[in-house]
Amino acid sequence: MTDPRYDHAAAILRDAYSGGAVAPLRAWLEPTDAAAAYAVQAVNTRFWEAQGRRIVGRKAGLTAKAVQKQLGVDQPDFGVLFDDMRVADGGHLDPARCIQAKAEAEIAFVLGADLPSAVSTPAEVAAAIATVHAAIEIVDSRIADWKITFADTVADNGSSAFFVLADQGLPLAGLDLEGAAMSMTVNGTVSSTGIGAAALGNPLNAAAWLARTLAEAGEPLKAGDILLAGALGPMVTLNAGDHVCAEVAGIGACSFTFAGA
Numbered sequence: 001m002t003d004p005r006y007d008h009a010a011a012i013l014r015d016a017y018s019g020g021a022v023a024p025l026r027a028w029l030e031p032t033d034a035a036a037a038y039a040v041q042a043v044n045t046r047f048w049e050a051q052g053r054r055i056v057g058r059k060a061g062l063t064a065k066a067v068q069k070q071l072g073v074d075q076p077d078f079g080v081l082f083d084d085m086r087v088a089d090g091g092h093l094d095p096a097r098c099i100q101a102k103a104e105a106e107i108a109f110v111l112g113a114d115l116p117s118a119v120s121t122p123a124e125v126a127a128a129i130a131t132v133h134a135a136i137e138i139v140d141s142r143i144a145d146w147k148i149t150f151a152d153t154v155a156d157n158g159s160s161a162f163f164v165l166a167d168q169g170l171p172l173a174g175l176d177l178e179g180a181a182m183s184m185t186v187n188g189t190v191s192s193t194g195i196g197a198a199a200l201g202n203p204l205n206a207a208a209w210l211a212r213t214l215a216e217a218g219e220p221l222k223a224g225d226i227l228l229a230g231a232l233g234p235m236v237t238l239n240a241g242d243h244v245c246a247e248v249a250g251i252g253a254c255s256f257t258f259a260g261a
Contacts, residue, residue, distance in 0.1 A: 002043055006036065010043035013156055016142035021099050024143050024152050031149035032073060040155035045080050056226055057081040058214065059137060060206040061158045062150070063199040063230030073150045076200065078210055079158025081226055089167045089254045092261040093138060098161060101140045101238045101258070104231035105184040105246035107177060107196060107203045108135035108165055115221040120211040122204040128223075129207075131169030132177070134252040136184070136244060137228055138162040139235060163228060164246075166254035178202045181249040182232040186242050194233025196248075203229035 009028040016022045029036050049055065062068050062076045087093045095101070112130030140161035143152050153159045180196040200206045206229040211221050221227070232248070238258045245255035 002039060003036075006039045006043055009040045009155060010047070013040070013142050014044055014047065016099070021142055021144040024147055024149065025155060029149075029151040029155060031151050033151050034073075034075075034077075034154060037151040037154035041079070041157055044157065048082065054083040055080055056083050056086070056224075057228070058210055058221070058225065059158055059160055059163070059228035060199070060210050060230045061153065061160075063206045076206060076209055076230065077150065077154045077158055078213065079154075079160040081160070081163060081228070085160065085162045087138070087162050087164045087256050089164055090256065091164075092257050092259055093162055094260045095238070095240045095258055096260070098138070098140045098238075099142065100146065101138050101161060102235040103184070103186075103238055103244050104137050104139060104235040105182045105192060105194070105233060105248065106135045106137055106228050106231055107180065107199065107248060107251060108133045108163075108229065109203070109207055109227045110169060111221060111223050111225045111227065113223050115211040116215055118212050118215040120208050120215065122202065122208045125204055125208045125211055126172055129172045130223075132172050132175055132251055133169040134166040134246055134248040134254045135228055136164040136246045136254055136256065137231070138164075138238070163226075164254045164256045165226065166252045168252055170251060175250060177204060180232075180251055182246065184233065184236065184244065184246045186236055186244050188243075191236045192233040194231070196232060198232045199230035206230045
């Protein structure tokens with residue numbers, strides 16, 4: 001049994017996908033109540049799994065210290081990646097499927113081994129990684145005007161929506177994740193720049209945090225899972241027709257068009 005408040009908040013968020021953005025969840029969630037927010041997220045995760053959606057990985061959010069400070073928290077957050085959230089590299093995403101979408105460039109990992117330990121280190125995570133990819137996360141808040149607290153974004157599945165994973169991945173060995181420069185263009189114009197170190201100092205740190213947190217929750221990461229390790233630079237608001245390309249030096253590039261196919 002879950003708290004009726006959590007079920008109600010979860011239903012409000014689910015309805016927002018089709019009905020439009022809703023007011024912040026202040027009546028059900030205190031702004032920094034992580035436990036309650038993840039409980040709401042879990043209600044919807046179970047609901048969507050029952051509807052046939054399949055979990056293919058996780059995303060880390062709030063990996064930049066400045067954003068954590070802005071929301072009054074001292075930790076990242078995570079959301080669930082479902083199979084139907086993936087947009088093909090070079091493909092299209094219909095704006096009608098979004099409410100107030102933004103794009104951010106990231107480094108992603110595909111695991112080649114399970115990570116069952118609640119004390120996983122970055123080195124142990126590195127040993128479990130099969131491939132490293134450039135990625136774009138399309139984030140989209142179901143909370144009106146992005147007026148989110150930590151609890152709002154966690155409950156709202158980490159403000160996730162869709163993601164693009166570069167078709168070509170590389171082995172981790174020899175890659176400079178921390179120093180990898182990122183450039184994201186929209187319609188050919190550079191709109192966001194950053195570096196691998198923006199994700200908790202190194203994307204492996206973000207991945208290790210995810211591994212520990214999920215293992216502690218009894219939902220450890222498994223071989224084949226996709227991990228989005230957090231934004232490398234500022235997110236960019238999307239407009240219909242935009243063509244977005246993210247390039248991470250030494251790792252690769254991926255793209256999509258924000259328009260119907």
